[in-house]
Every structure is written in structure tokens, then in C-alpha cells.
Amino acid sequence: MTGDHDVLSVTYGERAGCAVVRVAGTLDVAGYPRLRDVMLKCAAEQPSAVIVVVERLQVATASLLSVFAQVSMRLSDWPAVPVLLVAADELARRLFEHAPVSRFVPVFRTVESAVRDAQRQPRRRRAKLTLPRLVDTAQQARNFTRRVCEYWLPDNEVAADAVVITNELVDNVLLHTQSEPSLRLELRRQVLSVAVSDQSSAPARIREGEDGLSGGFGLVVVAQLAKAWGSTPAMLGGKVVWAAMDCGPPVPMFQPFNPSP
Structure with missing residues (x-):
């Protein structure tokens, strides 16, 4: 999560009934509301889960990682879909653990494992x-x-x-x-x-x-x-x-x- 600063890239798609948000670049104060709003809008479609895939993400300050926990708590009443993080890189996972994002949002190594977790959620x-x-x-x-x-x-x-x-x-x-x-x-x-x-x-x-x-x-x-x-x-x-x-x-x-x- 270090290196040259790039503009935050946020894209989204669908996988097995889950919304998949891919994030790359630099998460800074300017990019925070954009990432938050994309996750909230994806959740409004009532998917099984919002899966956020971290790809080559740089963070201006670790406190900005709270965006994932804040969105997760905001979604708890409606539509009550979980936010799941995917970080294949060991350094990224350690940063989430130290934030400590993982106390509120589970972190997985692959999209497939996150999808399996979403499929174990209570039926609706x-x-x-x-x-x-x-x-x-x-x-x-x-x-x-x-x-x-x-x-x-x-x-x-x-x-x-x-x-x-x-x-x-x-x-x-x-x-x-x-x-x-x-x-x-x-x-x-x-x-x-x-x-x-x-x-x-x-x-x-x-x-x-x-x-x-x-x-x-x-x-x-x-x-x-x-x-x-x-x-x-x-x-x-x-x-x-x-x-x-x-x-x-x-x-x-x-x-x-x-x-x-």
C-alpha cells in the first residue's frame, strides 16, 4: 500500500448475486465520500452482499479505512446486507487488522471465499x-x-x-x-x-x-x-x-x- 499516488479508481459489477466493488489508487479525503457513496448505492439494489476488492490501494491515512466500518453500520438497518473485504495482499490485510477494520468487516483472500460467506447469510x-x-x-x-x-x-x-x-x-x-x-x-x-x-x-x-x-x-x-x-x-x-x-x-x-x- 505504498508507492506513487494515483487517483482513486472505483468500479463495480455483480458476482453470484453480490455487488462487487473494486478499489485501486489512493484513498484520500477527497476519495472517501465517493467510495462511501458507491458502496451505499450498490447496497440499495439489495444484493446478497457488497464485496469490496482492494487492488493496489494506497491510503493517505489509516483512519480513512473507517469508511468500510461506517458503511457496514449504516447498512445494518436497511438493506441489512453485509460488507465484505477482499485483500489478496498480506500487507493490505495487516493494515486492515491494525485499523482495526476487521473487527467490524470481515476480510477474505479471494472473491470466491467472500461469495461463499455471503451465501451462508440467513435467507430472505x-x-x-x-x-x-x-x-x-x-x-x-x-x-x-x-x-x-x-x-x-x-x-x-x-x-x-x-x-x-x-x-x-x-x-x-x-x-x-x-x-x-x-x-x-x-x-x-x-x-x-x-x-x-x-x-x-x-x-x-x-x-x-x-x-x-x-x-x-x-x-x-x-x-x-x-x-x-x-x-x-x-x-x-x-x-x-x-x-x-x-x-x-x-x-x-x-x-x-x-x-x-
Whole structure:
């Protein structure tokens, strides 16, 4: 990790359902936010893991390696995908150990071994629906969420909260963008998440009470019902607004939801 300083190079691809980010050059203060944002955007697509491959990386100061631990902690609520490091070089692995990044983010020697680790992560249930901009769009979203929750979580009270959150997030897209909302539901162990993506890059924020605006409760209700919520930029543009809810003891994983009536 020494030598001539190069501009930080960050590229990304896919491998066996995992997002693979390759990093080379010099990680400095200017490159830190770029690397962080690429990892966050990759995670917004809900891969099995974000695998970061360190290739000929130089570090201006060891404290900048905290970017990996910070992103890992930020992803813990949603989409709850692990960040895994790959460092084939022994010197690089020692630097991570001394940072100490490896206390928060596991370090592997090969991409293959990182992929195998990702495949051992707990199974998830996922359901997705892209919605048109029609007068009954929010109703379609509510009905979809209700049906999914009835299948995944029968008689669980969190289903009602998920329907309300779905309604508010979809309404936000219809009210503040010209996009067709895309709804994603995911169940992992005892956490149910609702995520709605759109093509607007403007981050979602609580608006109620500002400038005399009136209307639905929007994100105020989302913040009250969810254990955590946020707005994350998407890799291909736009954003994902998400909310995560506790739903009790871990739920067994069976067949995925079939959205067909």
C-alpha cells in the first residue's frame, strides 16, 4: 500500500448475486465520500452482499479505512446486507487488522471465499411490484402489501403498519415526483422492510408543518411506525425510501411470494 499516488479508481459489477466493488489508487479525503457513496448505492439494489476488492490501494491515512466500518453500520438497518473485504495482499490485510477494520468487516483472500460467506447469510423473502401512475396506484400498493404480509406473517400485527407505511411512501412518490413507484418488500428473520424507489434524486424528508403545508401525515407516520427509515440514492439514478419494522421472533423461510392472484 505504498508507492506513487494515483487517483482513486472505483468500479463495480455483480458476482453470484453480490455487488462487487473494486478499489485501486489512493484513498484520500477527497476519495472517501465517493467510495462511501458507491458502496451505499450498490447496497440499495439489495444484493446478497457488497464485496469490496482492494487492488493496489494506497491510503493517505489509516483512519480513512473507517469508511468500510461506517458503511457496514449504516447498512445494518436497511438493506441489512453485509460488507465484505477482499485483500489478496498480506500487507493490505495487516493494515486492515491494525485499523482495526476487521473487527467490524470481515476480510477474505479471494472473491470466491467472500461469495461463499455471503451465501451462508440467513435467507430472505422478497416481493416486488412496479406500479403505474393511476388514480388507484396507492390502493394497488396497499393491497399488494396486505397480501404479501398475510402470506409471510399471518396474524402478525406488524402487517397493518406495513400497509400504512406503503401507502405513505407511494403517495410521496406520486405527490413529489413524476415517477412510477417501485415497491419492494423484504422479510429477514424478525425484520420486515418496505422500500419504494423513484427516479427523483431529491432525498425524501419530513415536510409536514413546513410553510403551512397540510395533507397526509406522510413521513411523520413512517418515522413513528418504523424502527428506522431513510432515503438512499440508487446506483442508476433516483432514490430508495425505506422503512424497517420489527415483527417478533424469527420467521421460518419457505416459498417466495407469488404476486399472481
